[in-house]
Amino acid sequence: MTITFVHLESVHHKLSKASHKADPFSDARESGLDIRYATISDAFPLDHDRDLHREKYWTTLLQIFPSYVDEFVRKLIRSDPQSLHFLVADTVYVWPTAIARKYNLINVSFFTSPAHVFSLLYHLDLLKERGHFLRKDDAVDIDYVPGVGSMRIRDLMASLSKRSDITGNTLFKAFEEVKKADFILHNTVEELESDTLSALNKYQPNYAVGPINLSEASSVAVSRSLHAEVDITKWLGSKPAGSVLYVSFGSVVQTSKEVIGEIAHGLRLSEVNFIWVARAHLTSSGDSNVLPDGFVEEVGDRGLIVPWCDQISVLSNPAVGVFFDALWVEFGGREHVVRRSDDLFPSDLRSADGQEVGGW
Numbered sequence: 001m002t003i004t005f006v007h008l009e010s011v012h013h014k015l016s017k018a019s020h021k022a023d024p025f026s027d028a029r030e031s032g033l034d035i036r037y038a039t040i041s042d043a044f045p046l047d048h049d050r051d052l053h054r055e056k057y058w059t060t061l062l063q064i065f066p067s068y069v070d071e072f073v074r075k076l077i078r079s080d081p082q083s084l085h086f087l088v089a090d091t092v093y094v095w096p097t098a099i100a101r102k103y104n105l106i107n108v109s110f111f112t113s114p115a116h117v118f119s120l121l122y123h124l125d126l127l128k129e130r131g132h133f134l135r136k137d138d139a140v141d142i143d144y145v146p147g148v149g150s151m152r153i154r155d156l157m158a159s160l161s162k163r164s165d166i167t168g169n170t171l172f173k174a175f176e177e178v179k180k181a182d183f184i185l186h187n188t189v190e191e192l193e194s195d196t197l198s199a200l201n202k203y204q205p206n207y208a209v210g211p212i213n214l215s216e217a218s219s220v221a222v223s224r225s226l227h228a229e230v231d232i233t234k235w236l237g238s239k240p241a242g243s244v245l246y247v248s249f250g251s252v253v254q255t256s257k258e259v260i261g262e263i264a265h266g267l268r269l270s271e272v273n274f275i276w277v278a279r280a281h282l283t284s285s286g287d288s289n290v291l292p293d294g295f296v297e298e299v300g301d302r303g304l305i306v307p308w309c310d311q312i313s314v315l316s317n318p319a320v321g322v323f324f325d326a327l328w329v330e331f332g333g334r335e336h337v338v339r340r341s342d343d344l345f346p347s348d349l350r351s352a353d354g355q356e357v358g359g360w
Contacts, residue, residue, distance in 0.1 A: 003034065025037050042065055116196050189211065233313070236320070246323050248323075275305075
């Protein structure tokens with residue numbers, strides 16, 4: 001089997017800059033795996049600020065980028081017309097079905113978030129039928145989405161309440177297209193989301209293939225960090241087991257400076273140890289200094305603010321007890337987070353099963 005992995009040129013530029021490696025799969029090939037690497041333009045120059053001009057960027061990905069992919073696939077198929085080809089693409093793209101059909105490819109959709117989230121987006125038609133789509137009624141329960149337990153409308157992803165937002169628009173179109181895929185891969189575990197996957201299998205074949213980054217042999221390590229990482233092992237080693245809160249919104253999600261201020265306020269009140277990944281372009285305004293004045297000095301050594309770090313290494317460290325991630329911001333939207341900022345990090349912090357975490 002031959003795999004051709006295709007990155008956007010802009011993503012490749014970030015990866016190679018962070019890891020100082022031009023080819024992230026060089027080690028994998030040396031181990032005997034036939035993984036080829038290629039890049040493709042997203043129609044913007046490398047120095048274009050994609051985070052700051054997100055609306056324009058995503059609009060271009062919807063309208064122009066598919067033609068770039070079409071040309072790349074055409075050349076690849078022409079170079080090896082006798083082989084059976086699979087097209088594996090991220091679910092959030094809207095073009096895979098058209099290109100797969102044009103070149104007679106097996107269309108594989110790959111969803112990198114939990115299957116639970118996939119099912120919510122897959123069944124948007126049910127929300128529309130029940131009159132719950134784009135509705136903001138906190139008191140209404142949703143208990144009819146296959147494979148998803150009961151939840152409140154306010155706990156839906158924020159993007160589902162922004163029909164005119166380009167990100168929301170892309171999601172709506174993508175989840176209409178994914179229903180035409182030959183099968184769907186999920187970065188999840190069968191035992192963890194068996195009910196959800198079973199419900200989805202009534203429509204299309206769905207397979208759990210995750211977690212894809214649980215572990216990897218050093219001989220086939222792949223560069224995957226978009227930013228230079230800060231080594232925080234020594235700082236974590238100075239903290240008691242289960243005492244550290246890890247705060248990170250990943251590489252994509254943006255929020256407002258107001259939300260950042262509220263989270264900082266919650267961290268102040270909690271008096272817990274924490275790591276906060278405050279990457280560039282964390283806010284949609286593009287401000288480089290998003291933390292409240294005096295915050296770093298006030299929290300002192302119990303808080304460590306870094307631009308980026310190895311998340312798997314951090315979450316595997318015994319000092320880390322809680323992960324506060326992008327879903328807290330995305331699910332329920334800005335208003336939900338701001339309203340509850342004073343009790344985000346109570347002194348008696350408990351895990352999902354009600355057990356006290358790290359003695360907080």
